[in-house]
Amino acid sequence: MRIIHILNHTRRLNGNVHAAIDLACAQVKLGHDVLVVSGGGDFDRLLAGNKVAVERIDQERKPLTVLKALPAFRRLVKTWKPDIVHAHMMTSAVLAFPVCRLSGIPLITTVHNAFEKSAVLMGLGNRVVAVSEAVGQSMRERGIAARKLHVVLNGTIGSARFDGRSRTPAQMHRPNILFVGGLHPRKGLPDLLEAFRLTRQAGIITHLYIAGGGPFETEYRRLAEETGHVDAITFIGAIDEPFSYMMGADIFVLPSHADPAPLVLSEAREAGCAVIGADVDGIPQLLGYGEAGMLTPPRDPQALASLLIELLSDPRLLEVWKSRSQLNLGNLTIERVARETFDVYKSAMPFRARPTAAPA
The missing domain is CATH 3.40.50.2000 (Glycogen Phosphorylase B;)
Known part of the structure; x- marks a missing residue:
């Protein structure tokens, strides 16, 4: 054809x-x-x-x-x-x-x-x-x-864009949380920053990595400082290939307010992260409607923090959700x-x- x-x-x-x-x-x-x-x-x-x-x-x-x-x-x-x-x-x-x-x-x-x-x-x-x-x-x-x-x-799995890419995990503090996306309101990063603050406030030691660029970067850096835990937040910046960070991540979070079918989720699942996504638009389908990743209500930092605390408080549960990210991976x-x-x-x-x- x-x-x-x-x-x-x-x-x-x-x-x-x-x-x-x-x-x-x-x-x-x-x-x-x-x-x-x-x-x-x-x-x-x-x-x-x-x-x-x-x-x-x-x-x-x-x-x-x-x-x-x-x-x-x-x-x-x-x-x-x-x-x-x-x-x-x-x-x-x-x-x-x-x-x-x-x-x-x-x-x-x-x-x-x-x-x-x-x-x-x-x-x-x-x-x-x-x-x-x-x-x-x-x-x-x-x-x-x-x-x-x-x-x-x-x-995206098997994409020509990824031919020859490194599968070596990036050096990152553990345990950690990773966000990859554009720095604009639709992706919901302020919700994740507040959830991270609540998680750290609960006594959980973890580090947040933010990969991506966009027009709201200055504002989001200010919000990171206001969490009181800016020393545990790393802005990686805009990068062409975030897969090495996914390989080194424990939990991948996509707290979008609207997202038709984000390609980044199939990459995060391929990398073996435990995945948390907002229960909105195409995200549930990409996560097997909760079978391959945890779903949280959009615009609800408290609910997101509860899931982060649950995973980071129990290493065995974290490993379970990393394994579940591989369910039916061939569909992606x-x-x-x-x-x-x-x-x-x-x-x-x-x-x-x-x-x-x-x-x-």
Whole structure:
């Protein structure tokens, strides 16, 4: 099958970019011909190294830029002759829709961030992929026809982005707690800082590591100082590869207020952390609805502190939850994502043109 993925850019800024890059590389491994069309970015070299073709078309969200991109994308589609076009961002979907309609090529869209108001534009696709059951439900409530919607849960294990990465644990104080995410309110870091304060106040000796950058870093550093335990809090900063910290972590915490299907959870589970996640959006599904990780109410530092105290007070229980993170881990592979996505593609194609099976 010949597949075009279209997205605004390939920079290391968004989880949806990571998911699209992972999928494109996995599809090549399964024998498909794949082209990524974007404004370019950090991952172009990785794509080329994994035999994914790359073309640049500026898709900045400006009317004039999109108007210029339309004929360029139309020419590319006529030349490359894809079986499927797959859009991963709202601007890309709007750009691809008329071209696919005129060309008679099925358009697939993936909703990565259902909390964005403009996510409803992803309904332009002949098929709409939701990255978790929660995202699928959200899109149905917003008027996307159920017949269009398919849930393909995010997964990262086996991603080409991780080829050759070190599995040596980072040097960290033990026992410890790790947060990886953007430093902005949606990720709920202030809740974790307060829960950490309560945990230390209960007499539990532990250290908190915070990996990530963002516009609220200065404010969150101030909140860390206000806990009275800033000497036990380390801001690692923004890093491209946090896996070594996950390998060295005891407890991974994601206290998000909204999170459609965070890729970081499959990485934390692969690393063997005990995992605590907020009971919101796609997080429960990624944690096996509580089987592979502990769930806590969002925006509730006291409840989160209670779980931290429970785990850190009982080394045997901590080991149990580290082991449970490995339950059904195969469901979080990028190969499973690629094969399920192939089934979505097939369902969107005219019956006479459908391939009989995914390549081996």
